Amino acid sequence: MSSSSSSSSSSSGSDDDSVQSASVGEKRKMDTSSTSKPSSASIKVKVAANNPEYDPVVVSFPRGIPTSIADEDSNATPPTFTYSKFKESSSRGRRIKGEDDHCAYSAAASGRGHDGRLSKTYVCIFDKKKNTLKLVPSAEKGTVFALDQSVKEYSPAVVNENSTMGGEDNTISASDRVKMLVDSFGSKKKQKVMDSRAANKVNVHSVVGGGNFVPENVKDSAANVDSQEISYEQARRDFLPPFDADADAPQKVYNAQALMGEAAWNKVSGIVNRRLRDLKEQGGDSGETICEMLVGKGHCPKSIKVLMRDIKPSATGSPYRFKVAFFLYLIMRFYNKIDRRGFLRGKTVDDCINECHLPHETGVRIFDLFTTPIEGKEDGFLLSKQLKTKMYVYCLILFIIASSKDMAVPDITPLYKDLRLDDKQAAMILREAGFLVKKSKKGEIGVTLSTPLVFPPPRRGKRS
Numbered sequence: 001m002s003s004s005s006s007s008s009s010s011s012s013g014s015d016d017d018s019v020q021s022a023s024v025g026e027k028r029k030m031d032t033s034s035t036s037k038p039s040s041a042s043i044k045v046k047v048a049a050n051n052p053e054y055d056p057v058v059v060s061f062p063r064g065i066p067t068s069i070a071d072e073d074s075n076a077t078p079p080t081f082t083y084s085k086f087k088e089s090s091s092r093g094r095r096i097k098g099e100d101d102h103c104a105y106s107a108a109a110s111g112r113g114h115d116g117r118l119s120k121t122y123v124c125i126f127d128k129k130k131n132t133l134k135l136v137p138s139a140e141k142g143t144v145f146a147l148d149q150s151v152k153e154y155s156p157a158v159v160n161e162n163s164t165m166g167g168e169d170n171t172i173s174a175s176d177r178v179k180m181l182v183d184s185f186g187s188k189k190k191q192k193v194m195d196s197r198a199a200n201k202v203n204v205h206s207v208v209g210g211g212n213f214v215p216e217n218v219k220d221s222a223a224n225v226d227s228q229e230i231s232y233e234q235a236r237r238d239f240l241p242p243f244d245a246d247a248d249a250p251q252k253v254y255n256a257q258a259l260m261g262e263a264a265w266n267k268v269s270g271i272v273n274r275r276l277r278d279l280k281e282q283g284g285d286s287g288e289t290i291c292e293m294l295v296g297k298g299h300c301p302k303s304i305k306v307l308m309r310d311i312k313p314s315a316t317g318s319p320y321r322f323k324v325a326f327f328l329y330l331i332m333r334f335y336n337k338i339d340r341r342g343f344l345r346g347k348t349v350d351d352c353i354n355e356c357h358l359p360h361e362t363g364v365r366i367f368d369l370f371t372t373p374i375e376g377k378e379d380g381f382l383l384s385k386q387l388k389t390k391m392y393v394y395c396l397i398l399f400i401i402a403s404s405k406d407m408a409v410p411d412i413t414p415l416y417k418d419l420r421l422d423d424k425q426a427a428m429i430l431r432e433a434g435f436l437v438k439k440s441k442k443g444e445i446g447v448t449l450s451t452p453l454v455f456p457p458p459r460r461g462k463r464s
Contacts (some may be wrong), residue, residue: 047122047135056123057083057096058138059107059145068100075336077101083139086110096145104152107145184231184458232458240433241394243453250407250449252433253399256324260365264327267361271427274322287311287322294326299336303414304329307402317405324402330358332418334366339384339420344371345380352381369394392419393429400435400447407449416445431456 068076086093121141291308353363416426
């Protein structure tokens, strides 16, 4: 560095850049002269031989390191592990299992007879006092155990004797899956076929001398009834909006804020509150004016126009009803856009939200509720038949919430016509949601909701 600085200064002349580089070189020379050179030390490297009894076990967490390990300030208990043979009859292979407060971890290696790998895993231990670096091969000849993570508290909606959580076998056989589907949704004819097949199976406990044949069969039949009730309840929860089955008043059964989600509710609340404040400053008190301010010049279904027109902005509870009605309008805008082809093309959900002209927070909620990503070469989101029925349920319940605080509407005909539903479909959907549906002589469909909430029994499929 000193030679380059002197040559630069000798050839500087009137050149400013050369003078600058010379000064920088002299400064660097002064800095380097003031610092001391690091002291060198010799380190001895030792490589330990394989010792199956004491070799360290190296694990990895493919699904992410647990919070109890990654976060030092966490109060969660770190996972504890046990290390055992893969098979009791063989000395090869090892199995590792562990658990913490919430998850269980497991991994196994079957063992290697001839190991010709060029890359292996070693644990390095450096001793500062002795200046030695010891390389210890990890267990199972340098194997890294990739831990499979599962949630301990999860219990399946349908309890089956062949399904065990926390054990090695956590799957339901194909025949049991078919049996449960037919029992829940199949026709009586198909159920008889499945019962006939089950009757043809020979059970060792049914042989004379089995002892507990009758008590075991009684226990199994009770378990099947319980499993069906659990499956019906789970299917109802997936089909309907969030509801309180123990509510003591009809207006407490379905909560629009819980239905919309926190982010979508805050966005809709901000838009509606601003429009109501603008109307108050103008001295107006018309629901039709609020509708025009919210919807703009775009197309608005007739049922929602009439709904907002009948709400008086100065009345108690009107902001809540306007928010529900506006969210219903956004769902209808999404439905009218996607119903033409049943899907929307777009690389991301943001592209599809922009195509539907929806506020971002509400658009994310709507696409999360009623669409599934399209798998294949072209990206997009699909409105399946099941999700379309779910959307009908949400729309009908939102319309009833916005129409009356008592959850009673004399006529829902305008809405189900805008949804392109017939009266039988609309009545069936509302009955599944716990509503009482009556059709007048004029053809008007009135709905009411009462408590305690009572759901109809499961419908059976048509006989084929």
